[in-house]
Amino acid sequence: MKPMLEAINVNTNSSLKVETYNSTTNCESAGWHIHPEYELVCIKNGSGLLNIGSEKRHYGNGVLVFLGGDIPHADFGNKDNEDNLEVVIQFKKEFLEDKLKVFPELIKIKELIEKSRQVLIFDEHTKESLWPLFKRFDKMDNQGKLVNLLSILDQLSKHGVYERLFDTISISNYKKNEIRRLEETFEYVNNNFHKNISIQEIATRLGFTPNSFCRFFKKMTHQTFISFVNEFRIAKAVEFFNENNTVIAEVMYKSGFNDPSYFTRQFKKYQDTTPSSYLKSKYSDQLKG
Template sequence: MLEAINVNVNSSFKVESYNAANNCESTGWHIHPEFELVYVKNGTGCLHVGSKKRDYTNGALIFLGGNIPHADFGNKDHKDSMEIVIQFKKEFLVEKLKVFPELKGIKKLIEKSNQVLIFDEKTKFASWNYFKRFETLDNQGKLINLLSILDYLSKNGSYESLFDTISLNGFKKVEISRLEKTFEYVNNNYHKNISVTEISDRLGYTPNSFCRFFKKMTHQRFISFVNEFRIGKAVELLSENNMAIIEAMYKSGFNDPSYFARQFKKYQGVTPTDYVNKRYPQLLLKDSLL
């Protein structure tokens, strides 16, 4: 599935920290256009990326590019466990960093992440102080801290490249590229009217041939994929932004409350109200709908 990731408009990237009492909810086998840098403090687990797996025994530090399928990385072995996940869009590299020629080492490191970089134990241990600082910093401090991490990893990091190149067995390179463009289109336009005609034109298909292509690549109808992605966004908006259900509905791209409620129950197993009531009862004070 395509994971829904919200990068706030007043930030260039997203950083989340999880511990034993606040574990990251599993998304299973997933993909997203954003780059991802993950620090797992300790414990054992498996880094499952694409067709390859790497077990770890004392935490892990992994950096992977966008649109690379992978499973969750963290574990729940120890009470003092900590998982820090940093995600940023391609624009962070191609628009923001390009104006600083001094950051060419960082840009090269980010570009190499398309091969999936697994850093060694020494690098992981040495960079811990950087990662644990995030929880005490404001947005400006977080950006400076991220650049410090990338600077350290680009100059001192020792790593294994998991892949020479990333490929999806059984598909042509052009098909993979078109699928990635489809993911990016949905990721950037989920809150608007998603046009099959527009995305078809961008990729050089007729609407019917695009729908056949998408079904072949994902074993899912395009409209079902969009609805599932939007529901994922709605869940994230409810969770992270303390948002009312009706506001989350509009911001995730739905306009019909009854249709939104049906799709929410289809993909979450409960109605929006029941979901909020179970997880965030304080939000119900904001809602009398759905």
Template sequence: MKPMLESINLDANASLKIEAYLNDTYCESAGWHVHPEYEMVYVKNGAGQLNIGAKKRTYTNGVLVFLSGHIPHADFGNKDNEDNLEIVIQFKKEFLEEKLKVFPELGQIMELVKKSEHVLIFDEETHRALWDDFRKFENLDYQGKLINLLSVLDFLSKKGTYEQLFETFPMDSHRKDEIRRLEEIFEYVNNRYSQNISIGEISAQVGLTPNSFCRFFKKMTKRTFIGFVNEFRTGKAVEFFNESNSTVTDVMYRSGFNDPSYFSRQFKKYQGNTPSLYLKSRYGS
């Protein structure tokens, strides 16, 4: 079974995506999926199974995993214990090439990140040693999260003990081309979501006819392109609502919608509530 390509959207003010999930606020399963972003996952406790590529590994008391992009995998967490906490950190290769790489002092961290191509599973001692650092993430602002991640990477690059799951990870060249094409599509939407998005324009940009483009996108993501764009835009609308107590109309236009009733239907479909009720629940009447 081919993995679904997962779209990971970063907040406008962040170069990382860091999410914290408690046992009662567990993230919706992505199933068997792949994405170009690097990913580090810390699971506090409980037992589970890692399904990465063609390999499986069980863990019994939480786990810490670090893998590079383009590696198919299933969800890592579990719901065994009420006090469980799962921290998921994701960042793009540009975070390394445009930010970290300019500092020669971070050479050891860059070496560690390079090794994540083999998938790193850290031992229990390393996992326990970083508990205090990982539980901080959910209460930090953007700057604090970045600084805390660098601290975690510094520890892992100097003192972390790990197993490399793969000696090398084989990547089918055709599959790699498909993922690059999807990355280009996602980047197009990320840059154009507030404007008119033309299937004719994006399909020509990635070298497909409109019909072939729609079939390709559905095959790779198990969803329609229009559905993906609407979900992306409603996600942006949530970001704008969370930034400030803006009007529904203002957020509607900023996130790329032009029709109030259509915006309301799509927002409720993907976010579970109408824009006005979401705004009221966040800021009160």
């Protein structure tokens, strides 16, 4: 079965996306999926399965794994223990190609990132020694997260003990041109979600007719383009709410919606609650009236 292409929502003011999940907020399963971003995952404890490419590998007491972009995989986490935490860090290839290359001192980190295309599984000692750095992410601002990631990558590149899951570079079953077009689509939505999204514009940009673009997108992601845009916008709305934005109308417009009732329906569809209920549960002590 071909993996679903997943869009990773990296903030425009950040080079990476960091999510921390506990036993009650496990990462929502994306099933068998693929994305162009690099992914570094550290799971504190518990047992689970690494299902990556053609390989399956069980782990028994948490795991630290680093995989390059465009490698099919399933979710890694588990719900064995109440104190378990899973930290997922994702960053685009531009992080390596555009940013790290300007610092020759980071050559070991660049080499480590390039090796991740073979998928690196680190030993338990490496995971345990770096866990204190991973669990700090949840309380950091964007600058702190970047510095912390570089510190982790520095330690991994110098002292990390790992095995390669694949002997050779993992190659996606997707054609490079298909992946390029999906990346452009994701980037277009990321840059224009707050505006009117034009299927005609993105289709023309990619060399499709509107109908052929919609068929292509559905084949690659297993969902319609409109559904993807709505889900992306709702994720942005949640992001805005979490940044202490408590005016629903303002968040609605900032995330690209114009109709309050449609915004409420889509929010409930993807968050299983209404915007007002979400705000009440998050800011019950701050909201007035």
